[in-house]
Amino acid sequence: MQLLGISGSLRAASSSTALLLTLKERLGPDITLTQAVIGDIPLYNADHDGGAAVARLRAEIEMASGLIFVTPEYNYSIPGVLKNAIDWVSRPAYASPFKGKRCMVISVSNGALGGVRAQAHLKYILNGMLAEVPPTMEVVVPRSQGYVREQHFDDESILKFATQAIQDSFKVPGR
Numbered sequence: 001m002q003l004l005g006i007s008g009s010l011r012a013a014s015s016s017t018a019l020l021l022t023l024k025e026r027l028g029p030d031i032t033l034t035q036a037v038i039g040d041i042p043l044y045n046a047d048h049d050g051g052a053a054v055a056r057l058r059a060e061i062e063m064a065s066g067l068i069f070v071t072p073e074y075n076y077s078i079p080g081v082l083k084n085a086i087d088w089v090s091r092p093a094y095a096s097p098f099k100g101k102r103c104m105v106i107s108v109s110n111g112a113l114g115g116v117r118a119q120a121h122l123k124y125i126l127n128g129m130l131a132e133v134p135p136t137m138e139v140v141v142p143r144s145q146g147y148v149r150e151q152h153f154d155d156e157s158i159l160k161f162a163t164q165a166i167q168d169s170f171k172v173p174g175r
């Protein structure tokens with residue numbers, strides 16, 4: 001199974017990206033995870049097609065068996081960079097590459113709530129694009145910046161819980 005991971009944060013020391021990349025190493029032989037790059041995507045403008053960066057993201061989402069979003073919460077919602085990238089790929093409405101795509105969501109925050117509001121917003125957005133959000137244990141990570149060491153995420157219990165949630169979300173039938 002080939003999964004595409006999307007981090008909602010562009011900064012180098014991002015706890016979202018550290019968690020995504022650390023999880024990538026733990027998913028076992030049945031699941032491979034590659035990270036999508038969204039930092040070079042232009043601002044959405046329906047008068048344009050978005051160019052190579054958007055075409056690449058669209059193709060990556062089309063080809064992936066499923067998506068994992070790891071996103072921080074910004075002002076009680078998802079970061080604009082993430083929403084912008086999603087908006088580009090969301091057309092045509094109800095028939096975009098998100099339709100029927102299994103999309104699992106993890107949220108982080110350096111505050112106490114682990115980005116629960118961003119997580120709820122992202123799931124709502126995904127529902128609006130007819131993506132398939134698996135019913136799984138909800139992974140929210142509070143105080144997330146404290147776990148980052150050299151772009152790795154360093155907390156065994158969170159990694160174990162998140163790995164289990166991903167494996168449950170993308171269960172290979174018959175195993």
Ligand SMILES: Cc1cc2nc3c(=O)[nH]c(=O)nc-3n(C[C@H](O)[C@H](O)[C@H](O)COP(=O)(O)O)c2cc1C
Pocket residue numbers: 009010011013014015016017072073074075076077108109110111112113114115144145
């Ligand atoms: C513009 C901005 C808005 C933020 N708003 C919230 C918020 O509403 N709730 C929250 O829990 N954290 C908020 N934070 C804190 C982020 O959750 C925290 O910085 C997090 O570590 C960012 O994720 P990253 O480490 O992947 O970059 C905000 C941070 C920024 C930069």
